[in-house]
Amino acid sequence: MFTDEDIAVPMRDGVQLLTDHIYTEGKPKAPVVLIRSSYGRGALFGMMAGLIAERGFQVIAQSVRGTGGSGGVMDPMRQEQDDGQDTVKWIRNQPWFGGQLYTFGVSYLGNAAWALTDGLTEQVNGLGQVMTLSNFRDELLSFGGYTQQGTLGWTTLMQSMVDSVPGQRMQRPDHKALDAIQNHLPLGELDKKATGKTVSWWQDWVNHDDPEDPWWRKIDHSSSAAELQAPTNMLAGWQDIFLPFQIRDFVARQDNGRPTYLTIGPWHHSSIKGMTAGLRESIRFYQSLIRTGSPIEERPAVRLYLQEAGQWLDYPCWPPPDVKPATFYLRSAANVGRLETTPPDGPEPSLGYTYNPADPTPSMHGPSAMSASKRRDMSELRDRTDTLMFTSDALNVNTDVIGPVSVDLSIRSDRPHTDFFVCLCDVDKKGRPTQVSDGYLRLRPACPEATAAGVRNIHIECWPTAWRFKRSHRIALIVASGAHPRYSRNLGTGEPLATAVAMVTASQEILMGTEYAPRLNLLAAP
Numbered sequence: 029m030f031t032d033e034d035i036a037v038p039m040r041d042g043v044q045l046l047t048d049h050i051y052t053e054g055k056p057k058a059p060v061v062l063i064r065s066s067y068g069r070g071a072l073f074g075m076m077a078g079l080i081a082e083r084g085f086q087v088i089a090q091s092v093r094g095t096g097g098s099g100g101v102m103d104p105m106r107q108e109q110d111d112g113q114d115t116v117k118w119i120r121n122q123p124w125f126g127g128q129l130y131t132f133g134v135s136y137l138g139n140a141a142w143a144l145t146d147g148l149t150e151q152v153n154g155l156g157q158v159m160t161l162s163n164f165r166d167e168l169l170s171f172g173g174y175t176q177q178g179t180l181g182w183t184t185l186m187q188s189m190v191d192s193v194p195g196q197r198m199q200r201p202d203h204k205a206l207d208a209i210q211n212h213l214p215l216g217e218l219d220k221k222a223t224g225k226t227v228s229w230w231q232d233w234v235n236h237d238d239p240e241d242p243w244w245r246k247i248d249h250s251s252s253a254a255e256l257q258a259p260t261n262m263l264a265g266w267q268d269i270f271l272p273f274q275i276r277d278f279v280a281r282q283d284n285g286r287p288t289y290l291t292i293g294p295w296h297h298s299s300i301k302g303m304t305a306g307l308r309e310s311i312r313f314y315q316s317l318i319r320t321g322s323p324i325e326e327r328p329a330v331r332l333y334l335q336e337a338g339q340w341l342d343y344p345c346w347p348p349p350d351v352k353p354a355t356f357y358l359r360s361a362a363n364v365g366r367l368e369t370t371p372p373d374g375p376e377p378s379l380g381y382t383y384n385p386a387d388p389t390p391s392m393h394g395p396s397a398m399s400a401s402k403r404r405d406m407s408e409l410r411d412r413t414d415t416l417m418f419t420s421d422a423l424n425v426n427t428d429v430i431g432p433v434s435v436d437l438s439i440r441s442d443r444p445h446t447d448f449f450v451c452l453c454d455v456d457k458k459g460r461p462t463q464v465s466d467g468y469l470r471l472r473p474a475c476p477e478a479t480a481a482g483v484r485n486i487h488i489e490c491w492p493t494a495w496r497f498k499r500s501h502r503i504a505l506i507v508a509s510g511a512h513p514r515y516s517r518n519l520g521t522g523e524p525l526a527t528a529v530a531m532v533t534a535s536q537e538i539l540m541g542t543e544y545a546p547r548l549n550l551l552a553a554p
């Protein structure tokens with residue numbers, strides 16, 4: 029295998045991006061796989077590039093602007109469309125270009141691939157997309173809030189990459205050191221606390237905390253991803269930070285009749301096993317396109333790993349066609365929360381709690397950008413005074429829940445600025461609640477609108493799942509108003525995210541009974 033290293037590829041503004049050309053022998057005209065990386069061209073991604081090249085492809089591995097020796101200043105996500113398209117133009121003008129161009133990308137690298145296809149609909153022949161999404165705003169401002177823990181960890185990592193010399197190994201953030209500063213206010217100072225520097229993109233993000241701010245439009249490639257004709261292979265993980273948004277991309281392509289495949293396995297975002305599976309699937313996908321001119325027709329469009337059952341399931345679409353709605357209503361009696369399959373038939377007492385941002389409800393477990401917690405026991409969250417738990421009767425049979433998960437609540441709060449967090453749990457015979465899926469929503473004044481009585485009807489989208497609830501186990505739902513620092517705590521004042529320091533408590537009320545009928549929405553396999 030041969031590598032032409034540090035080729036300076038010029039961009040339209042004169043900045044040069046360092047690029048490696050990896051191939052097996054000579055410079056034959058062969059299909060090209062493009063990898064545009066924010067994490068360097070060596071180590072893990074260098075190994076992946078080599079494995080692709082060994083199978084007869086030419087690989088172009090490029091360090092994005094401001095990283096790995098490439099010129100310019102990094103402006104995350106906002107630079108990748110122009111730079112990616114300039115790189116494609118350069119590739120197609122090379123004498124060794126074999127006429128077919130594919131992309132491969134994990135996480136940021138996959139988003140960079142979506143960006144470069146925005147406007148290049150005829151120049152890319154296939155995409156291998158692993159744990160990624162087309163619109164980074166959806167994760168950064170996840171469901172209206174700010175994903176503080178993940179963005180701070182990534183900012184620390186990327187600032188070290190920007191500051192490093194070419195060839196230096198990527199240094200993962202010190203999570204214990206970051207945990208020690210997560211409660212610091214204001215958030216506009218956290219970048220300096222973590223890195224010793226004021227980081228431009230952190231300042232951009234915390235100062236544009238409204239998801240509807242036009243500033244975010246430049247990194248939204250979702251419409252192009254939905255329309256792109258090129259066949260696309262996607263791999264995701266049940267505990268990946270991008271899962272709801274990657275499925276959203278898949279469904280948009282599915283609804284538009286675009287050739288797309290989706291695999292969801294038992295992986296978290298930084299899972300080496302997940303990335304390896306994504307690489308393996310992508311190589312087979314490219315090979316099939318070259319050999320037959322078609323994507324992998326021998327497999328169904330969707331392949332899912334059923335958690336707690338240890339088996340893979342194949343389906344023609346998402347959601348699976350044979351699943352049926354399984355609604356559990358939140359009920360109350362004697363201040364005890366219940367989940368029941370029958371709706372309420374009269375008034376029931378509301379249940380409530382007080383949320384204090386000075387002692388925020390913690391994020392016990394959930395999808396994380398930099399690491400994965402193996403501890404999914406939600407007992408500590410259940411036992412707090414600022415949460416409510418609703419539990420079903422013991423199940424008579426194994427119950428496979430497969431598909432989207434959501435919760436509908438009618439709430440009343442004394443704060444127009446507040447959050448709600450829900451956690452779907454599997455409660456075993458010993459009473460231990462294990463996290464299955466969770467969801468979050470940040471409320472702002474008039475979003476949603478309150479009735480004259482102050483009632484706000486909210487819909488919380490959770491992480492999709494495929495999970496077997498075993499016989500004799502119970503289904504449970506925990507309701508809270510925070511999951512800090514996974515999501516930045518809501519201080520309750522409505523002050524700007526970057527500068528807010530004042531905190532006020534929120535009195536939260538979940539309204540029950542026939543008039544409101546709060547519910548957990550699941551899909552169950554027959």
